[in-house]
Amino acid sequence: MILNTKQYINGEWTNSTSEKTIEVINPANEEVLGKIADGTKEDVNRAVEAAKNAFQSFSQTPKQARVELLENIVKEYEKRKDDLIKVITDELGSPITFTESVQYEMGLQHFKQAVKELKSFKFVEDRGGHVIQKDAIGVSGLITPWNFPTNQAATKLASAIAAGSTVVLKPASKTPFAAIILAEIFDAAGVPKGVFNLVNGSGSTVGDAISSHPDIDFVSFTGSGGVGSNIMKKSAEDIKKVSLELGGKSPMIILEDADLKEAAKSAIEGVINNTGQVCTAATRTLIPAKLKSAFIDEVKEQVSHYKVGDPYDEQTNVGPQISDDQWNTVQSYIEKGMQEGATLVAGGLGKPEGLDKGFYSKITVFSDVQNDMTIAQEEIFGPVMSIITYDSIDDAINIANDTKYGLAGYVFGNDSGTLKKIASKLRAGRITINDAEGDFSAPFGGFKQSGIGREWGDFGIEEFLEVKSILGIP
Numbered sequence: 456m457i458l459n460t461k462q463y464i465n466g467e468w469t470n471s472t473s474e475k476t477i478e479v480i481n482p483a484n485e486e487v488l489g490k491i492a493d494g495t496k497e498d499v500n501r502a503v504e505a506a507k508n509a510f511q512s513f514s515q516t517p518k519q520a521r522v523e524l525l526e527n528i529v530k531e532y533e534k535r536k537d538d539l540i541k542v543i544t545d546e547l548g549s550p551i552t553f554t555e556s557v558q559y560e561m562g563l564q565h566f567k568q569a570v571k572e573l574k575s576f577k578f579v580e581d582r583g584g585h586v587i588q589k590d591a592i593g594v595s596g597l598i599t600p601w602n603f604p605t606n607q608a609a610t611k612l613a614s615a616i617a618a619g620s621t622v623v624l625k626p627a628s629k630t631p632f633a634a635i636i637l638a639e640i641f642d643a644a645g646v647p648k649g650v651f652n653l654v655n656g657s658g659s660t661v662g663d664a665i666s667s668h669p670d671i672d673f674v675s676f677t678g679s680g681g682v683g684s685n686i687m688k689k690s691a692e693d694i695k696k697v698s699l700e701l702g703g704k705s706p707m708i709i710l711e712d713a714d715l716k717e718a719a720k721s722a723i724e725g726v727i728n729n730t731g732q733v734c735t736a737a738t739r740t741l742i743p744a745k746l747k748s749a750f751i752d753e754v755k756e757q758v759s760h761y762k763v764g765d766p767y768d769e770q771t772n773v774g775p776q777i778s779d780d781q782w783n784t785v786q787s788y789i790e791k792g793m794q795e796g797a798t799l800v801a802g803g804l805g806k807p808e809g810l811d812k813g814f815y816s817k818i819t820v821f822s823d824v825q826n827d828m829t830i831a832q833e834e835i836f837g838p839v840m841s842i843i844t845y846d847s848i849d850d851a852i853n854i855a856n857d858t859k860y861g862l863a864g865y866v867f868g869n870d871s872g873t874l875k876k877i878a879s880k881l882r883a884g885r886i887t888i889n890d891a892e893g894d895f896s897a898p899f900g901g902f903k904q905s906g907i908g909r910e911w912g913d914f915g916i917e918e919f920l921e922v923k924s925i926l927g928i929p
């Protein structure tokens with residue numbers, strides 16, 4: 456059992472002002488994995504004070520010093536590879552191969568990318584009549600979800616350090632142990648006292664105290680829309696800047712000339728990766744009406760080869776949901792899909808055979824989904840695919856855009872003109888054509904209710920900066 460009930464404040468592991476603890480459950484076996492502090496408002500106050508004091512000097516450090524600091528973080532992160540992979544697999548239940556290739560790797564890439572960006576980033580620019588100077592925004596509160604324990608924190612932390620902002624991080628209380636290792640990494644990398652502070656505890660206490668603290672200048676949040684909206688309201692009291700990375704209901708448009716086998720593989724992986732607990736998951740699969748039965752046959756055949764089960768088995772593709780609550784949520788959406796008249800093609804209610812212990816769902820595929828059904832409109836955060844048919848390209852674009860979200864969109868096909876037209880008309884922050892490789896310099900964030908602001912690369916750094924114009928320099 457992992458017992459770490461301390462907070463990392465001002466460069467030291469200190470006791471929380473509360474003796475209460477929160478239990479962390481391993482979702483693959485339902486056993487208690489460890490305990491963390493159930494932090495308090497007072498803990499947040501201490502962390503903010505440390506971050507505020509550190510800001511005075513950290514915001515003025517030369518760019519080269521921050522490049523070197525980020526390079527040290529990269530080195531220390533790589534040294535902790537095995538620990539991070541184990542802890543993420545245990546606390547999140549993500550399959551070991553996915554933990555290594557995606558969970559571990561994405562966290563690392565954000566720090567590496569920040570080094571690259573920072574080297575060429577211009578904090579001062581002479582524009583003729585005036586000079587633009589970009590200053591670190593101040594103290595930032597970072598509130599992160601459980602679905603990518605290092606990636607979600609790393610994108611914010613790397614940008615904050617690059618910009619010269621000091622931070623208070625509150626990770627999800629379901630997956631706090633990867634964040635504790637991040638604190639150890641920052642400590643070992645020589646991050647100055649007070650620049651990085653970690654406060655564990657519940658969202659309703661610690662998260663709320665961050666959103667309403669008058670000395671926090673910026674809250675960068677990733678998670679659910681409801682909490683995001685709440686954070687905005689709290690931050691409005693003293694006009695704090697917020698950035699919100701919220702949910703999605705992203706479409707994958709498969710065109711008539713697409714390779715159906717490849718497209719089906721990508722569509723399945725788009726809903727099962729990380730057990731469907733991905734904000735950019737391609738949960739609505741849009742297929743030409745005339746290809747419907749061929750596509751369903753292909754999906755049915757392929758889906759039977761994917762394995763749900765023990766995260767430590769290298770053959771496993773899909774682990775458990777994060778919690779019993781999340782499992783119940785997924786079940787209720789599957790039930791709703793059946794009630795509203797969608798056709799169940801694979802999976803369905805209940806746990807897969809032989810997996811009674813652990814929060815495992817079946818990989819579930821629905822066809823005959825209408826875009827106004829609940830399963831096509833709401834974020835499920837489970838391995839559930841909704842197949843929707845379309846009649847023309849314009850019809851596909853309309854269906855794709857007909858949701859309150861706008862985080863991502865995916866297009867599969869061969870005609871460059873059609874692909875470009877669709878990419879330009881989708882109202883979403885990230886469009887991926889034909890399984891293009893990820894790019895950590897490309898901005899990430901949503902249109903509509905998927906959020907406000909952008910993370911990753913230089914756009915991510917800009918979020919942690921204020922712009923000052925200086926006129927009349929002699």
Ligand code: TAP
Binds near residue numbers: 599658680685701
């Ligand atoms: P949230 O409740 O939004 O949790 C995200 C973060 O916000 C966690 O650190 C949480 O702390 C904190 N938080 C909770 N209440 C807060 C408050 N009042 N003020 C400030 N911070 C607060 O997400 P969830 O309940 O874990 O997941 C629910 C649904 O959100 C999922 O089913 C999914 O649809 C969506 N979700 C989206 C994303 C992305 S990437 N967009 C990620 C996760 C979940 P605690 O962990 O201590 O509660």
